[in-house]
Amino acid sequence: MNNFTYYNPTQAVFGKGQLSELNKLVPAKANILITYGGGSVKRLGTLDRVKEELATSERKLFEFGGIEANPQFETAMKAVDIVRSEGIDFLLAVGGGSVMDATKFIALAGASDAHIGKERELMFHGFAPVPVERAIPMGTVVTLPATGSEMNGFSVISDGHEKLPIFSPLTFPVFSILDPELTYTLPERQVANGVVDTFVHVLEQYITYPVDARFQDRVAEGILQTLIEVGPETLANPEDYNARANLFWCATMALSGVVGSGVPQDWTTHMIGHEITALFGLDHARTLAIVQSPLWKIRKEKKQAKLAQYAERVWGIHEGSESEKADQAIAKTEAFFRSLGMKTTLSENDISKEDIPKVIHALEKHGMTQLSESGDFTLEHAQEVLELAV
């Protein structure tokens, strides 16, 4: 097992009706900015319920809606203006990963006048902590189980066609309200995306090289097994509480640090996927479903031991050599994604072989030339993966 620091101070408030805890969780006598997305939280009444809960104390409420999928720097900056002009003390994100991620950026950029005019600089630190002293405290009311952003300090912000990861331990939400019932009305496509996104979050922390981290491996396998069960269940019966609750808690736990502490982590699939989303607008999860299998095929030798373990423990494949088990696990994974409605090739998603150089160029531009858990995944490997994905 590798050395590690595990730290996750977010209070997760999980279950039916937990929105009623909001008044206790949000500071009283504060100026609150509620952030949200494209309007579904308005249409479905979630925003009104949030405001009702908060109105029971002397708070001044402000709203900022219209945060888009793959939230843009320019959009977040409009909210930063409100933070500055209204003296906002607390941010409350109501939505999914995009709203939470944008709010994390707002929390960092809006916390100090020292960032005025230099906000873009906050975006170029990769996975290293952003060098800032403070962030505005934030909470979340999560309406989409997928990104796990509700229980970590990571976010992803887009700047035009650039999609960039940002990390700060200051942007762990103080609390996250996770009520599975608030997610019943999600479109099928978004639920399927959430299952795949969570699945690949775990794979990035699990299918690497073995370091004998048995707790972490088994937690990873437990989440994967659960997703294989509840993914189809919750798509077929969106109002089956337990199926949705199990998906939700798996999504939150997948990126909470419990799986990834003390083990090597890959994230190549995500980095390639981010470029595809930024260039062609394809949903994040769908890019992951395209990249994952070809990546494993190209990197099979390095990942074979863990792929075979995954084959055995998650898919129940006990026959064949280590290599054959790995092959079967790759096939099973792709079939699982397809069963959830993913189109797992570039061409099925209207991206052609001729588009590959754009992705390679973007990876190069963003310094993604030494990816993977061992830092030896080059642009040549990315080229091979994408050719295999056509």
Next chain:
Amino acid sequence: MNNFTYYNPTQAVFGKGQLSELNKLVPAKANILITYGGGSVKRLGTLDRVKEELATSERKLFEFGGIEANPQFETAMKAVDIVRSEGIDFLLAVGGGSVMDATKFIALAGASDAHIGKERELMFHGFAPVPVERAIPMGTVVTLPATGSEMNGFSVISDGHEKLPIFSPLTFPVFSILDPELTYTLPERQVANGVVDTFVHVLEQYITYPVDARFQDRVAEGILQTLIEVGPETLANPEDYNARANLFWCATMALSGVVGSGVPQDWTTHMIGHEITALFGLDHARTLAIVQSPLWKIRKEKKQAKLAQYAERVWGIHEGSESEKADQAIAKTEAFFRSLGMKTTLSENDISKEDIPKVIHALEKHGMTQLSESGDFTLEHAQEVLELAV
């Protein structure tokens, strides 16, 4: 899945050589009280290394040693006197569960003059939060993987022959340094105790009635499987880093909230075990190894579904009816404890049938008359369990 709040703000700093992080983690310019136990941390040099690390900044260091196994209220009160007289700002527990638990009590009792003369009152709130406003912040350097006290707000304090649970969210350690190498010199008996203690911590949160909490169940099963593997490994080869590291992280995670959030919890085995320790001085883990199997036999009907799941997923038992699988799981568990050197009957531990009324009386005195996940485990049940344990 039940509704729940999951919250664990402790920073776990895990791995080889992590003691060198101490200077960064402990406040500078503070009065620090270092607490420890019977002298092994002195003899083995751990205490000196701790003091060396802390001496690099302007801290005033105080020491309080001699905290016994099953730490006594009167012992902890001597440290509370030092806290008051020296204006201690931060407590650093160096040791195992007893030292950490005593330090949590010191952190609560010493935090405010309002408690002077009323410190004993802090001990009688069971699992409900102690009604206090603040606690002195504390960190830990853990030398024994067992109780999980390093990553939760629970402690157990003895007052003469009474052994009482105490909980406060204010006593989560700010940080816990978990270096497996610091535990290499532990006596075999203590390592075996740690394996059993961790195992039963998980069982108390897992062998209850099913609520379809799939992540939590699989984390529980993952820890149990790992303990079955690494228990014998780490006893046979105390300096096998990975075996000890896997035991250690499982011990910490077992009581961190990850297993027990959203599921019913039992704790009957612990409550009966505490009385046996308080009355007869037997090691905590050894009392658990005595009580667990008879308790399951008496409560088999209520626990059969989860016992059968445990049989299948942890012990690989796939033949037979649900009832037969449950029986086999009970037998396997007891055999596992015996393989670690536990004597699993009362009589093997010099406690006779004639001693049973003392235990029943103690349970009654402490209000332990409606135990278990469903609150229907009475003194009559406890009597049956203990008779079966003779």
